[in-house]
Amino acid sequence: VRTAGAFGVDVDRVGEPERIRKMLRRRAAGRFPVDPFGSDPLLHDAVARPAASVSRLDVVGGERIPRIGPVVLLVARRRGVGDAIAVALAVHTAARRRARIVGYPDLPVLGGLARRLGAVRARADDLAGLLRAGHVAVVAKGDDALLEGAAGFPVIPVAVSGVFPGRRRVEVGR
């Protein structure tokens, strides 16, 4: 499992918050980690931390998310990106890991931003590469062709109920 290694920043586990001025200065100088999938783990933290604190999420069975190593969290309901984000935030609060959402819009700016925040393309070989690198993958709209990439890795089903501005419940299965 290759999780650590980017200038002392663990690319898999959520780190300590940083002062905004210091962070902006480092960013302007290009001093921040990037992983081969294009994710920027510190930017992910900076977005996920406030998002998790304002979104009303009830996480049931969060202790069943592994604290280390590859795992696929498969969302049963097929409602798209809102559910995937809810599960990613649940992983942030319950397991203190940076979840990687599988599938992002193939658009110039939005796609690049999603990739920075940790999303990867919905391709079986990219999913397999992500899991080989030991990350948590959140699959919300997975078909059989995509899930071939998860062969040999643990898959945990997740149920999401409720709709975005309202209260949502994320239940982690076994």
Added chain:
Amino acid sequence: MGGQLGTRVAQLLEARADVDEVVGLDAAPPRRQLRRASFRHLDPADADAVAAFTTDVAPDVVAHLGVEEPHGGASPRTAAERARVGTEAVIAAAAATRRLARVVVRSGIEVYGRGRAHPSVPAEDAPTVPGSPFGRSCLHVEEVAFALGRVAGIPVVALRFAPVVGSHAPSPLGRLLRLPVVPVCAYADPPFSVVHTEDAAEAVVAAVVGDANGPVNVVGVGAATPWQAVRLGGRVPVPVGGPGWALAGALTELAGAPVPPHVGELLRHGRTADGSLAADVLGLRDLHHTQAALAEVFEWASVTPLRAAAVA
């Protein structure tokens, strides 16, 4: 053996007690002092001379590193010609002597191609569909080497390097990043990885003395984006899009840093690969981080002229 990589590999091989003799050929002389290696000044594109020399030497192992990037040390046409002719001549002649036990060739992760239809972080089993002349050149070298290896029944290792950079290695990417103002893609900031010259040389040595077989990616740890790489060197990134690339290419060429197609592909679509196999089959660990290797590229830029140093 004339390039930065070849010279360093020769030095590392010289230092090993289990290597009896090191013999090299290249169009350029070695860049550092070699102690017991011998060197023949030959143009790799001269197939007959290369074949005659190789037959004469009758090597046990061939490490073929003559796959230069366009604008690395030679013009695109010369580099491609040397790679094409040199590979066939050296490996075929070496195989004909019947002493050959192992072939190592230099290739690049450019063989995977980039973009929508390609995996983001390809492993060695990903399809090879290069999208640039250098990628096709690498793939051709691999194909020739694997075909000759199959006929001769010997193991062939193709080292697919990420762009090789270092403070003294001439590379089109390094030269571009050292410009004061660097073009970057306006609407994407894709990740790319590089490998440090020293790690690349160690990979070649590990492949020569080890028992690996088949293609192996050799990629530095982590990644960087073009925008970030430019800022790491304190340079100014200029967003460029669409037809602007033609103008940017012309301007950088005037400034002495032409952008060959594979570097343009890197700037627009990124370039990484899964390098985990190298740790297992070549025993390569603790490779330079991509951002650390890039930081070294910029260290060379501030060469102090002797006179200014004397005054200061």
